[in-house]
Amino acid sequence: MNEIDTVPAPRDGKPPSPSPSDAPLVASIDTATVDPDLFGPSWTVLTPTVQRRPGAGAAATRRLLLAWSRRELRSRYRESGFRGLWNLVQPVTILIIYSFVFTQVFGADGGGLPYLSVAWAGVVVWQFVQQGVQMGMWSFIYEAGTLPKIWYPRIIIPLTPATAALMDLGVGVLLIIGVALVQGIRPTVALVALPLPLLLIIVWVYGASLIVAPMAVFIRDLTTIVPLMMRLGFFTSPVMYPVSQVPEQYQWLFALNPISVAIEGVRDTMLAGVWPDWQLLGVHLIGATVLLGLGAWYLRRVEHRLVDAL
Amino acid sequence: MTDTSVEGAGTPPSYDAPDPTAPALIELAESAGINPPAWSGPAAIVLADATKWYDERKRGRMLSAIPRANPAVPPANAVRALEAIDLVVGEGQSIGVIGNNGAGKSTLLRLVAGVTSPSRGVVAVNGPVASMIELGLGFHPEMTGAENLHFAAGLLAMTPNDLRLRWDDIVDFSGIPHALDQQVKHYSSGMMARLGFALASHSDADIILIDEVLSVGDFDFQRRSLERIMTLNREGRTTIIVTHNLDALPPLCHRIVQLDKGRVVADGTPREVLPEYVAQERAKYARRNSGAVTISNLEIEPTSLHPSDPLTIRGTIEVHEAMPGCRAVVRVGLGAALLAWAGDDLSGESSLTRLADEPLDLNLGRGPATFHIDTTITSFPLFPGDYEVGLAVLEPDLEEIAKLVVPVDVLGERDTQKNLRLRLEQRNARDVVA
Numbered sequence: 001m002n003e004i005d006t007v008p009a010p011r012d013g014k015p016p017s018p019s020p021s022d023a024p025l026v027a028s029i030d031t032a033t034v035d036p037d038l039f040g041p042s043w044t045v046l047t048p049t050v051q052r053r054p055g056a057g058a059a060a061t062r063r064l065l066l067a068w069s070r071r072e073l074r075s076r077y078r079e080s081g082f083r084g085l086w087n088l089v090q091p092v093t094i095l096i097i098y099s100f101v102f103t104q105v106f107g108a109d110g111g112g113l114p115y116l117s118v119a120w121a122g123v124v125v126w127q128f129v130q131q132g133v134q135m136g137m138w139s140f141i142y143e144a145g146t147l148p149k150i151w152y153p154r155i156i157i158p159l160t161p162a163t164a165a166l167m168d169l170g171v172g173v174l175l176i177i178g179v180a181l182v183q184g185i186r187p188t189v190a191l192v193a194l195p196l197p198l199l200l201i202i203v204w205v206y207g208a209s210l211i212v213a214p215m216a217v218f219i220r221d222l223t224t225i226v227p228l229m230m231r232l233g234f235f236t237s238p239v240m241y242p243v244s245q246v247p248e249q250y251q252w253l254f255a256l257n258p259i260s261v262a263i264e265g266v267r268d269t270m271l272a273g274v275w276p277d278w279q280l281l282g283v284h285l286i287g288a289t290v291l292l293g294l295g296a297w298y299l300r301r302v303e304h305r306l307v308d309a310l
Numbered sequence: 311m312t313d314t315s316v317e318g319a320g321t322p323p324s325y326d327a328p329d330p331t332a333p334a335l336i337e338l339a340e341s342a343g344i345n346p347p348a349w350s351g352p353a354a355i356v357l358a359d360a361t362k363w364y365d366e367r368k369r370g371r372m373l374s375a376i377p378r379a380n381p382a383v384p385p386a387n388a389v390r391a392l393e394a395i396d397l398v399v400g401e402g403q404s405i406g407v408i409g410n411n412g413a414g415k416s417t418l419l420r421l422v423a424g425v426t427s428p429s430r431g432v433v434a435v436n437g438p439v440a441s442m443i444e445l446g447l448g449f450h451p452e453m454t455g456a457e458n459l460h461f462a463a464g465l466l467a468m469t470p471n472d473l474r475l476r477w478d479d480i481v482d483f484s485g486i487p488h489a490l491d492q493q494v495k496h497y498s499s500g501m502m503a504r505l506g507f508a509l510a511s512h513s514d515a516d517i518i519l520i521d522e523v524l525s526v527g528d529f530d531f532q533r534r535s536l537e538r539i540m541t542l543n544r545e546g547r548t549t550i551i552v553t554h555n556l557d558a559l560p561p562l563c564h565r566i567v568q569l570d571k572g573r574v575v576a577d578g579t580p581r582e583v584l585p586e587y588v589a590q591e592r593a594k595y596a597r598r599n600s601g602a603v604t605i606s607n608l609e610i611e612p613t614s615l616h617p618s619d620p621l622t623i624r625g626t627i628e629v630h631e632a633m634p635g636c637r638a639v640v641r642v643g644l645g646a647a648l649l650a651w652a653g654d655d656l657s658g659e660s661s662l663t664r665l666a667d668e669p670l671d672l673n674l675g676r677g678p679a680t681f682h683i684d685t686t687i688t689s690f691p692l693f694p695g696d697y698e699v700g701l702a703v704l705e706p707d708l709e710e711i712a713k714l715v716v717p718v719d720v721l722g723e724r725d726t727q728k729n730l731r732l733r734l735e736q737r738n739a740r741d742v743v744a
Contacts, residue, residue, distance in 0.1 A: 025354035026350065026351060029358075046427045047432050074452075075453060147464065152465050301373065301377030309371045
C-alpha cells in the first residue's frame with residue numbers, strides 16, 4: 001500500500017492551521033457546539049440568522065454584470081433581421097401613435113418648443129424606465145435555472161436589464177440631438193448639465209429594480225401590478241407633454257415624481273437650452289441614491305431566500 | 311481489470327470500465343490506497359445540525375419578502391428536506407452521497423453551494439465552489455459555444471485571464487472544437503454536457519459539487535470525465551459527488567454518506583456503506599415485487615351521505631409471508647393527492663388527504679394471514695369532486711409495498727329538505743404496486 005502516491009489530501013506542505021480563525025482541523029470540530037465565529041474570513045457561513053460570504057469583490061461583480069448585459073444585448077437581436085434597429089422601432093411607434101393622440105385629441109403642444117423633440121425626449125427616458133424596471137422585475141424569475149445551482153453575486157441579475165438598456169438610452173439621447181437639430185434647435189452651454197438628469201434616472205431605475213426584482217419572486221402578484229403601474233406612470237409622467245402645459249395647481253405633483261424631474265431636466269438642457277432646476281434635481285438625486293442604497297440593502301437581506309421561493 | 315483507479319504520482323489516473331459489483335471495486339480501490347479510514351487535516355465543509363424545511367404555503371412565500379430573520383420554528387405543513395445533518399468534510403476529501411429520490415441529496419448540495427440558508431444549524435464552507443450540478447449552467451441558447459464559455463466562466467469565479475490560460479485545455483477536453491462557433495441551441499445534449507463539464511472542471515474552485523453528471527455523454531467521455539474528477543481530487547480539491555451510479559463511487563470517494571428521508575443513515579468508507587446499501591435496496595425491491603402482500607375488496611360505505619357524515623372503508627389484506635414491522639394505512643384524498651401519500655406529504659394538496667382515525671396497527675410480522683380492514687373516517691369534509699380512497703401496506707420506513715386505490719366520484723344533489731346530499735360512485739380500482 002503506497003499512500004503517498006494515492007491519497008490526494010491533505011495538501012502537501014500546508015501546515016495545520018495554527019489559529020481557529022482559519023480552517024479548523026476536522027478532528028477539532030464538535031458538530032454539537034459549532035459556533036459561526038469559529039470560521040475565518042475565507043469561509044461562507046450560513047445559519048438562519050447569519051449569512052456571511054467572502055464576497056466576490058467589486059471588480060469581479062462589475063465584470064460579471066457587464067458580461068451578462070452584453071449577452072442580453074447580443075441574444076436579443078441575434079435572430080432578428082434588423083438587429084439593433086428594433087431598438088428604435090418600439091419607441092418610434094409609441095412616438096408616432098401617442099403624438100397623434102396627444103396633439104390632435106388632447107391638444108398638447110411643446111410649450112414653446114417643437115413638439116416632436118419634446119415628446120421624443122420623454123419617450124427615450126420613459127423607454128429606459130420601462131425596460132429597466134419591467135425586465136428587472138422578471139429577472140430573478142427568468143434566472144430560475146442557475147440560481148439554485150451555484151452562488152454568484154445576486155445583484156447582477158436585477159441590474160442586467162437596466163445596464164443593457166443603457167445602450168438604448170445612449171442611442172436615444174443622440175437621436176434627441178438629431179431630431180432637435182432638424183427642428184431648428186441649437187444646443188447651448190446648458191448641454192453640459194445633461195449628465196445630471198440622466199444620472200438621476202439611471203440611479204433611480206437601478207434602485208427600483210433591486211427592490212422590485214426580489215419582491216416579485218416572493219409576491220407573484222407584482223408581475224401584474226407593476227405593468228399596471230407602468231401604464232399609469234406613462235400618463236402621469238410628462239412623457240408626451242411638457243410640465244409647463246399642466247395646470248398650475250397640479251404642477252407640484254410633478255415635482256414629486258423623479259421620472260418627471262429627469263425628463264424635464266433632459267428637455268431643459270438639450271432643447272430649451274436653460275439650466276435645469278438645480279434644487280429639484282439635487283433633492284431627487286439624493287432620493288434616488290437613498291433608493292439605490294435601500295435596494296442594495298434589501299436584496300442582501302432576502303437574497304438567501306430567493307431560491308426557496310422560486 | 312487491473313489498475314482501476316490510481317497510477318504513479320506523475321501520471322493522471324485512468325479509469326477502466328467498472329465491474330458491476332461494487333465490492334470488487336471497493337477492494338481494488340482500497341488496495342490502491344484510496345479510502346483512508348480517518349481524515350486528519352483542516353476541514354473544508356462543516357454542517358452542524360443543518361436542517362432545512364420549505365414553507366410551501368403561498369403566505370409563507372409572501373412573508374419571506376419581509377427582510378426579517380427566518381422563522382425559528384417550522385410552520386405547519388412545512389416540508390422537511392433535511393433533518394439535523396452533522397457532517398465534517400476534510401480539505402481534499404471526496405465524499406459520495408447516496409440515497410433514494412427525496413432523501414435530501416439535492417438540498418444538501420444547495421446548502422453546500424450556499425444558494426440557500428439552513429432553517430436551523432450551521433453550514434460553513436471554505437473557499438469558492440464550482441458546481442457541476444447541471445452541465446452547461448448559465449449557457450444561453452442563442453449564444454455560440456465560445457461566447458457561452460466567456461459568459462459562464464464568470465459564474466464559476468474564473469477571470470477572463472484564467473479562461474484565456476485554460477482555453478486550449480477546455481476546448482481540447484470538450485472534444486468539440488469544430489462546434490464552438492455554433493449557437494448552443496443547435497447542440498445535442500451530449501455536446502452541451504461536454505462543453506459544460508470541460509468548463510466547470512477547469513475552474514479554480516476549492517470545492518466541487520457533482521450531481522449525476524457521470525452518466526451523460528458517450529462511454530469515452532464518461533471515462534475521461536471520471537479521470538478528470540480523479541485528477542481534481544488528487545490536486546487536493548474537495549468533492550461531493552451525488553450519483554445513483556454506485557459503481558463509479560469507490561474509485562472516486564474516500565467516504566460515502568447515505569441519506570434517507572433527510573437524515574444521515576450511514577457514513578463510512580465505501581466498503582462500510584455500499585454493500586449494505588445495495589443489499590437493502592435489493593431486499594426492498596424483492597419484497598415489493600414478491601407479491602407477498604395482496605390487497606382486495608376495497609369498499610366504501612355509505613354511498614349516499616351528508617358532507618360531514620363518517621365514511622367507512624373496508625378491505626382485505628392477505629399476507630403470504632412474514633413482513634416484520636410493516637403496517638397498513640387507509641387514506642382518503644382529493645384528486646391527485648394520493649400520489650403523495652404515505653408520509654411523503656410533499657405537495658400542498660396533501661393537506662386534503664386524511665388517514666383513518668385509528669392508525670391500523672396490524673402485526674404483519676407473524677406470517678401468512680388475512681386481515682379484514684374496517685375503519686371509519688370522521689370529519690373529512692367531502693364535497694363534490696373526484697376523490698381517491700386507498701389502502702396500503704407500508705414498510706417500517708414508510709415505503710409502500712402494496713397499495714390499492716379506488717377513484718370515487720362524489721356527486722352532489724339536494725335531498726327533500728334541500729340539504730346537500732352526496733352520492734359516491736366508484737370507478738374501476740387501480741391496483742398499484744409501488
